[in-house]
């Protein structure tokens with residue numbers, strides 16, 4: 001295992017007070033009079049009980065953190081630093097603290113406690129951050145609070161830019177900015193492909209001038225278009241965030257566009273990179289985009305969440321997967337679930353077959369689905385109107401729907417060469433088990449290739465995946481989910 005800590009120049013030391021290998025930092029729940037009480041007024045209380053998630057999230061997160069070996073590497077080890085234990089300690093504005101309380105966040109998770117002091121206090125040469133945090137551990141709030149803290153709302157200039165891989169993620173982050181920033185005057189533009197209705201409205205308003213929103217959250221393609229059309233002025237930009245940063249910098253993916261956009265920003269812009277995964281081959285690119293960055297890293301062996309039970313089921317043949325999937329839905333009383341398939345056409349055909357068998361399923365993929373359709377499908381799924389969502393890797397990352405209790409890999413994630421894609425696997429199964437909740441991942445295998453891929457995934461994360469014989473055994477094992 002080689003993806004432990006990557007030091008920047010000058011080689012930094014792990015900071016005392018923060019967990020170092022073999023010596024986990026204790027995360028102690030602290031009493032606080034200002035905070036809302038952790039009771040039934042918790043926004044997700046209902047779903048929480050239904051999902052069997054514990055009422056004391058802080059304790060759960062502490063427990064998860066203890067095994068996670070989070071390591072903070074400061075680019076400038078001489079700067080005083082300590083991880084916060086409360087939101088109050090972080091030094092945010094009153095307005096932002098109120099936003100945090102509004103979200104019913106009582107205590108920062110490990111990544112929030114470690115990264116926010118670095119993001120907010122940082123200036124000079126070492127203000128950049130490359131942060132790694134578990135799926136569902138609250139990374140969004142880290143960079144959203146970072147952006148909201150940096151913008152000067154007395155000006156109309158766009159000062160913060162957040163680039164993400166998909167429209168669903170951009171819209172979701174936009175909602176978090178609106179919630180956390182509700183007591184501030186900050187405004188946000190979601191820069192994704194417009195729906196027909198939005199296009200007509202923009203045309204009617206003769207919208208051609210500069211954006212005046214303080215924060216822009218969008219996909220690189222749309223952001224680039226806005227810059228080219230001179231609608232997005234980048235000259236006052238103070239902070240650039242890349243969520244799902246490993247994907248955003250990967251040259252196979254959106255790397256080129258991201259790099260071009262970064263070049264159009266002022267030189268001293270603060271760069272924050274967040275992801276649960278950083279494959280070895282993207283670490284270098286990440287450091288180029290965020291030079292001299294402070295770093296928060298997690299050891300690979302502790303990346304997959306213990307709260308997610310991982311199973312595999314040998315369906316015997318490729319065709320038999322459908323029968324087993326049908327049985328699983330007959331037997332299991334699943335809350336919401338996501339089924340991942342390898343390709344768009346498979347997503348479409350599987351959804352048709354399941355519907356023909358009487359199951360209510362939704363489907364979302366990239367390509368020829370219109371923005372309107374995608375928005376409608378994800379909004380209905382978020383609202384719980386639909387329970388089963390069939391999708392491709394387009395939704396493997398970032399999407400946060402707390403009621404998702406089961407993820408099924410109908411096809412295991414592989415790269416173009418048919419090799420296992422461990423990063424995508426982790427992100428996919430991370431759509432469940434969000435913020436200390438329990439979740440289940442079920443992987444279908446049926447031939448030597450899929451079994452090899454499964455083995456590679458087990459080895460990569462040093463985590464065995466348990467075999468179940470059939471849908472009945474699966475049901476048995478999931479009784480207390």
Ligand SMILES: Nc1ncnc2c1ncn2[C@@H]1O[C@H](COP(=O)(O)OP(=O)(O)OP(=O)(O)O)[C@@H](O)[C@H]1O
Pocket residue numbers: 057104105106107108109112133134135136137138139140141275276397398399400402430431434435
């Ligand atoms: N301090 C907190 N207290 C309670 N809930 C929180 C806290 N911080 C975040 N959450 C909630 O935890 C959930 C997961 O957060 P988020 O979506 O930011 O995860 P993430 O780390 O970005 O995951 P991923 O890598 O999978 O995208 C969200 O529903 C969020 O509202």
